[in-house]
Amino acid sequence: MTTAGGDSSLLRRLNTTAVLRTLYGGGPFTLSELVRATAVTRATVENALAALVRQGWAAEVPPAADGRRPVGRPPRRYRFRAESGCVVGLDIGAHKVLAVVADLGGEVRAVRQTAVARDVLPEDRLAAAWKLGHRARRAAGFEADQVRAVGVGATGVVNAAGTVLVSELLPGWAGTELPVELGKSFGAPVAAGNDTNVALLAEHWRGVAAGARDVLFLHAGHEISAGLLIGGRVHQGRHGAAGEIGMLPAAGWSDTARAMSEGWGEDIGALFEAARSRDAKAVESLRRFCEGLTHGAAAMVLAVDPELVVLGGGLSRAGDLLADPLRRGLREACLFPVPVAVSELGVEAVALGAVRLALDEVERELFEMAGVT
């Protein structure tokens, strides 16, 4: 970077960013380790560390109290201060809002949930979301100005700019510009996506899809929807509408989910319990649901030939009661057997994926030096 040579302030920022990036990626590190990792001089690393400690991004780690008495003074070690800020992950659904607050290292510090009526106005749904976000943030012990970024997983088709383009569930929700609306309430950058895609992000980050490259994610709840991971990245499609195969009449996902909801309403747990004790009505409900689910899933498995299918959403709590018939159905309909894993992230999956979205935003900011002066 020859331009940097002529501008010592830019060069200093580049070096400080290099040190910060190294600390963020692991550690704690000694000064010598940082010199090796960043390939700049010892004096430069020392200056960068001083600046980062002063700004609250880094801290010295006290020597390990392991009982052994080292010969001479042990080398100082430094770490990234994950507690210097937080991100807020919001799951904005048709019936509830859920907020997860994590520190900058991704450790979850607080979870809060609240019910929202399906028919409230978009502005009231948004207000419920930002109020809950701040409630979770306070519970996690962070100040308002420590929120570095907000991630959102929202119901509906959400495009790359974070605008809701279509919502079948919520009239009036389409047109909502999530980053604009929520950015005002948090004073931080907001990244948003469709809830299913965001939950898939969580599965790939910390769930059963960790390490996988091509994944079909089925989100089964009040509605069924799908998400695709291709080459290790969530594939959103041109309008953010990838995975909306529930639209296809032959897949029958809308009918399937509706029938299920009408029969058992909110009390899906009761359905599963009844099915496990072989209640005829419950078994039949579940059978029809699985049939529809499998049909749409088969279309997508044939379309993308994934290495893994992940079953998530509220209904995934049924576990093998749902996964087993899905496995059988896919084996019959598809060319190759595909493993089906059940999500273990529970009700927080979408909000956790939103945390990941927010952390991506933080990393982009940090490493583009917007946060370092």
Place this chain on the structure above:
Amino acid sequence: MTTAGGDSSLLRRLNTTAVLRTLYGGGPFTLSELVRATAVTRATVENALAALVRQGWAAEVPPAADGRRPVGRPPRRYRFRAESGCVVGLDIGAHKVLAVVADLGGEVRAVRQTAVARDVLPEDRLAAAWKLGHRARRAAGFEADQVRAVGVGATGVVNAAGTVLVSELLPGWAGTELPVELGKSFGAPVAAGNDTNVALLAEHWRGVAAGARDVLFLHAGHEISAGLLIGGRVHQGRHGAAGEIGMLPAAGWSDTARAMSEGWGEDIGALFEAARSRDAKAVESLRRFCEGLTHGAAAMVLAVDPELVVLGGGLSRAGDLLADPLRRGLREACLFPVPVAVSELGVEAVALGAVRLALDEVERELFEMAGVT
């Protein structure tokens, strides 16, 4: 690359490769331009050029005869010798084999086609393919030892290693290891893929999908199949089976294509002509065909939300007769309108994609220095 410094022969090869890569990417270039592009010394570029000219990879370009008389001697210019070798692209179908031979710059030099009965043994189909490949190679004016790589687009599900895993059309075809079988006959590396995916490669290289990132490709011929371009790369899936949505009973693609074939046999041209002159049977055939095509296509458009749908294969010759009802059907079934383009590559699409596959192989070899000594 600190290891290179200690090994002058390796270093020389690295530099020669850098010069070769630059020449391959454009040009002709002067010595000074090559020095600038490769960032090595003038003497090093001169040595590399001498070696490349000696080995037949590069040639000096005669000064432009543009009538102007430059002051002093014009600088020498060098170019990659695309004519120093060739690649063979093979389309191995159920009813025919088609071979395209191109030079190393991708310029098509010869095309040959031959009919193959559907019920011949796999070894006879392969023999027909390599014989035709050599026939086209001779017609293009290349010697057998000038074949640098072979690309194959074959009917059936073909995995990343080039082995046919499944073939519904051709009994006995599954299990064929295309690179092994054809490598013997050409004495060159062979890369193979499913014919639909390979045709999509051609559309992205030189067809209506050039520059696009997310594309659904519909290959409509004796069978209907589909291919996906995601993020500018052909998405093959775990077993190379992505796009096999024709398997789905509800999509009805097998029935659709079969009915079409039974009614009109090989003479699809006659069907289109009849439909254009409003022959009732032809119009009805086409209507039913479009309905099935649209259904499967809608499932895939909903699944991946592509920016473009490309209609290829033999039936794409029908043009808007097929594309218009497909456009209407997709508009009704999908969330967002998606443009539908008709392939312009004609009957050579698969073999042209196979040429691209082979060129990728050549580039890999060249730039990993296997070809430079």
